[in-house]
Amino acid sequence: MTDTTLPSALSVAIAGVAGRMGRQLVAGAIDAGLSVVGGTEAPGSGPFDRDIGELAGRRLLGIRPVTDPVSAAANADVWIDFTRPAATLAALDALKHTRVSGVVIGTTGLSAPQDAEIARAAERLAIVKAGNFSVGINLLQALTRMAASRLGEGWDIEILETHHRRKVDAPSGTALxxxxxxxxxxxxxxxxxxxxPYDGPDSARVPGQIGFSVRRMGDVIGEHSVSLGSDMEIVTLSHLALDRAVFAHGAMQAAAWVNGRKPGLYGMNDVLGLPDS
Known part of the structure; x- marks a missing residue:
């Protein structure tokens, strides 16, 4: 079970507040009754003359975006970051100079060395990192693990994901x-x-491997499906996001959960109490 009652005393700072996801995160924090105490935006991106709450379509907070994570997080308990890999890593380093002890990371497209940097940061910070903060997607992940473990290698596994045309990384962090x-x-x-990828004259499927297919079009928020197929039947597990607010809602649950935790690298399974295996 998940607890939708969040502590109103929790203060959060949010990265990339002028972006599409950043605005959703600010709105989600305000709607959940959390205290938004700061936010950043990349130099040259702006707008730096508008209130963070106004950018999110909510009440004025008396706070404008800044470029410095240290300044933005000066009074924050938790840092929330759904930006780009380089910006996320720079912020984690900057948080050494703040009181922040909890971090929520939804940034995707991270390389193996960048993931290793986040793991090192988790030696001093409690970090919840996930490719997707939707409760439904995390349940889909648990069901996928269970299905793959119950169905043998004679069952092919194919993952299909669809996102809006502006998404830059592929396959999506959720698909991975x-x-x-x-x-x-x-x-x-x-x-x-x-x-x-299946491409070219010698692209026969290798038994036991996991395939990925990617579509980019329109303004699709996110569609993911996992199909397991044998010679006689196909099982498909799927998830469709209807509102971007679902990701912000999950991020706020993660922020409430991670606050006060001991340093370590956590996932949404920990937040939601789902099994890892």
């Missing part, structure tokens, strides 16, 4: 998260089971 769950169900790592 689902792929990792499927690989874990098979007792292996995604690095060893991930299939290259």
């Amino acid at each position: 998260m689902l792929g990792e769950a499927a690989a874990e169900g098979r007792g292996a790592s995604l690095d060893t089971l991930r299939s290259p």
Whole structure:
């Protein structure tokens, strides 16, 4: 069960507050009764002359975006970051100079070395990191792991994801998260089971591998499906996001959960009490 009652005394600072997701996060924090005490935006991006609450379509907060994470997080308990990999890592380093002890990271497109940097930061910070903060997606991840573990290698696994045309990373962080769950169900790592794109005259499917398909079009918020197929039947698990607010809602649950935790790297399974295996 998830607790939708969040502590009103919790103060948060949010990265990228003028962006599409940043505005959703600010709105989600305000709607949840949390105290938004600061926010950042990349130099040259702006607008720096508008109130953060106004940008989110909510009440005025008396706070404008700044470029410095240290200034933005000066009075924050938790830092929330759904920006770009380089910006997220720079912010984690800057948080050493603040009182922040909890971090929520929804940034996608991270490389293995960048993930390693986040793991090192988790030695001093409590970090919840996830490719997707939707409660439904995290349930889908748990179901994918279970299905892959119950169905043998004779069942092919294919993951399909669709997002809006502006998304820059592919496959999505969520699709990779689902792929990792499927690989874990098979007792292996995604690095060893991930299939290259099917393209060209020699693109036959390799048995046991996990395939990915990507679509980019329109303003699709996010569609993900995991299909497991044998010679006789196909099982498909799917999720459709109807409102971007779903990600902000999950992020606020994560922020409330991570506040006061001991340093470490956590996931939404920890927040929601879902099994890891």
